[in-house]
Amino acid sequence: MMEQQESINAKxxxxxxxxxxxxxxxxxxxxKDFNIPGAxxxxxxxxxxxxxxxxxxxxxxxxxNGTLKxxxxxxxxxxxxxxxxxxMIPYAVLCLSAAFFxxxxxxxxxxxxxxxxxxxxxxxxxxxxxxxxLANMLLPSLTAFLLSGLWMIAVTPVGSLLGTLEKLIVx
Amino acid sequence: xxxxxxxxxxxxKAALTMIINPGLVLKKSLNNISCLFCIGISSLAFALFFLQxxxxxxxxxxxxxxxxxxxxxxxxxxxxxxxxxxxxLTWVLTKPFGNPLSVKSTVSAFGLSYCSTLIYVVIGLFFSxxxxxxxxxxxxxxxxxxxxxxxxSTVKSMTRDSLAASIIIATICSxxxxxxxxxxxxx
Numbered sequence: 430m431m432e433q434q435e436s437i438n439a440k441x442x443x444x445x446x447x448x449x450x451x452x453x454x455x456x457x458x459x460x461k462d463f464n465i466p467g468a469x470x471x472x473x474x475x476x477x478x479x480x481x482x483x484x485x486x487x488x489x490x491x492x493x494n495g496t497l498k499x500x501x502x503x504x505x506x507x508x509x510x511x512x513x514x515x516x517m518i519p520y521a522v523l524c525l526s527a528a529f530f531x532x533x534x535x536x537x538x539x540x541x542x543x544x545x546x547x548x549x550x551x552x553x554x555x556x557x558x559x560x561x562x563l564a565n566m567l568l569p570s571l572t573a574f575l576l577s578g579l580w581m582i583a584v585t586p587v588g589s590l591l592g593t594l595e596k597l598i599v600x
Numbered sequence: 601x602x603x604x605x606x607x608x609x610x611x612x613k614a615a616l617t618m619i620i621n622p623g624l625v626l627k628k629s630l631n632n633i634s635c636l637f638c639i640g641i642s643s644l645a646f647a648l649f650f651l652q653x654x655x656x657x658x659x660x661x662x663x664x665x666x667x668x669x670x671x672x673x674x675x676x677x678x679x680x681x682x683x684x685x686x687x688x689l690t691w692v693l694t695k696p697f698g699n700p701l702s703v704k705s706t707v708s709a710f711g712l713s714y715c716s717t718l719i720y721v722v723i724g725l726f727f728s729x730x731x732x733x734x735x736x737x738x739x740x741x742x743x744x745x746x747x748x749x750x751x752x753s754t755v756k757s758m759t760r761d762s763l764a765a766s767i768i769i770a771t772i773c774s775x776x777x778x779x780x781x782x783x784x785x786x787x
Contacts, residue, residue, distance in 0.1 A: 515763055516752050519771040520745070523778060531782050538742050546749035553623055553753070557761075566621070 433504065440511035441483060447514075447521035448479030451540050451580075454524050458534035459588045466598075470591050482544075482576055486510045486551065489572050493564050494555065505558060513551030513569075517543040537584065541577035548573035608632040615641055618712040619719075619746075622753035625712065630705045638711030643679035645718035649740035649781070650675025652724055656734045674784055682780055683710050686773045693769050694758040701758055710773075713750035717743030744781070748774045 452475020457468030490506040491498065497505050520543035527533040548569035555565040609617055614629040615638075653675075654668035663671075687710035691703050701709065717740075724739025751774055756766040 512763060515767060516749075516770075518767045519748055519752060519774055522771050523745075523748070523775055526775065527778070531779070533737065533741065535737070535741070538745050542742075542745045542748060546752060549620070549749060550752070556623075 433508070437504070437507050437511045440515055441507075444483060444511065444514040444517060445476045445479035447517040447543070448475040448482065449473070450521040450525050451475050451536050451543075452478065454528045454534060454536040455540075455584055456588060456591060458528060458536075459592070464595075466595050467588075467591055470594075474587065478580065483510060483514065485572060485576065486514070486548075486569060489568050490551065490555065490565075493568055494559075497555070497558055501558060509554040509558065510551055513549075513554045514547040516547045516550045520546070537577075537581055540580050544573035544577045544580075545570060611637050615712055615715040618709075618750050619716045622709075622713070622750040623757070626701075626709060626754060626757050630701075630708055633708055633712070635704050635708045635711070638708040639680055639684060640711070641718055642683040642711045642714035643676050645714045645721055645743065646679030646682070646781075647672050647676035648721040648725055649717065649736065649743065650678070650784075652721065652728050652740055653736040653781075655728050656736045659732065659734065678780065678784060679714070682777060683707075683714065686710060686776055689776075690755060690758065690769055690773055693772075694755065694765070697759040697762050697765055699758040700760070706754075706758065709754040710751065713747045713754060714743075716746040716750070719743070720746065740781075741778075744774075744778055747777075 449472040452471035452473070453468045454471070456471025456474070457463055457465070459467055487506050487510050490510055491503075494506070520539045524536050524539035527539075528536070549566070551569045552566040555562070608614075609625065609629040609632075611633045614625045614633055617629075618625045651668065651672040654663055654671035657663035658665075658668055684707050687707040688703065690710070691699060691701070691706045699706075720739045720743030724733075724735035724743075727733040727739070728735040748770065752766065752770040755770045755773070756763075759765040759769070
């Protein structure tokens with residue numbers, strides 16, 4: 430039980446690091462050159478977005494799977510979500526490599542694909558536990574779609590805010 | 601629902617299903633689809649992607665018709681040989697994990713994974729030709745990124761659900777295809 434909790438926590442951390450990478454690339458490359466304060470702030474904001482995303486996904490999975498909760502206990506949702514969201518790693522690695530080596534900084538493409546892919550993986554993880562349910566495929570995907578929309582909408586105002594803050598601090 | 605999942609899907613339907621539910625295609629339909637059809641999808645996807653790279657450069661005066669043609673043919677070969685080689689590499693790497701898929705099925709699954717790329721590049725070609733947009737990165741790269749999902753699912757089933765192995769192998773395979781384009785584009 431203890432080991433399982435540690436494994437879930439490790440996966441959660443990896444998931445948050447993926448979001449931190451997305452944040453780093455998004456806000457670090459907003460201007461012409463790589464902006465270190467922007468990258469650091471982006472990584473922190475990305476990490477926080479990761480915590481938020483995990484919580485939302487957990488809530489959705491828990492509330493729509495009463496039978497699995499009875500069968501496997503409370504931990505089933507954390508296990509399925511943490512395993513499913515691990516599939517953000519390839520996207521985060523490629524996003525970072527593409528930014529550093531090829532100067533492609535379209536992190537948003539990676540964020541939406543990563544979120545949708547991990548939502549599908551969460552659905553697959555839930556299918557392994559019980560009967561395949563359409564709700565388990567659709568609800569995480571819909572949530573991922575909304576979260577990637579949120580990321581997309583938030584990038585410009587947050588970027589402007591970070592820029593303003595940086596100017597104020599430098600002054 | 602059971603009846604739906606128990607019946608093998610027709611080729612075109614399997615290709616589209618691979619985008620949203622790769623697991624279903626891998627379980628039920630892979631053996632019934634022609635390997636050539638599957639690899640044809642990735643070949644066409646990369647041909648159109650590379651064509652748009654050529655068109656983007658043509659608009660800025662950096663390329664001529666011969667270059668565009670060469671790029672398109674290179675893309676077709678890359679989508680065929682590159683995807684097949686990546687599939688073969690994955691097959692070898694996943695063998696120690698008890699990979700249940702044959703080489704042919706692996707190539708088919710990898711080829712089908714690029715169906716989302718094909719959809720993106722077809723839409724991109726429309727914007728490129730009719731609206732003069734630069735589409736190779738906006739649509740081409742996006743399409744290649746969206747192919748990572750089905751590739752992950754394929755590798756996951758090939759490693760019999762080994763999380764760490766499937767993540768590492770999927771990252772390597774997707775990276776090879778993504779960076780290969782950049783390498784070829786710079787030649």
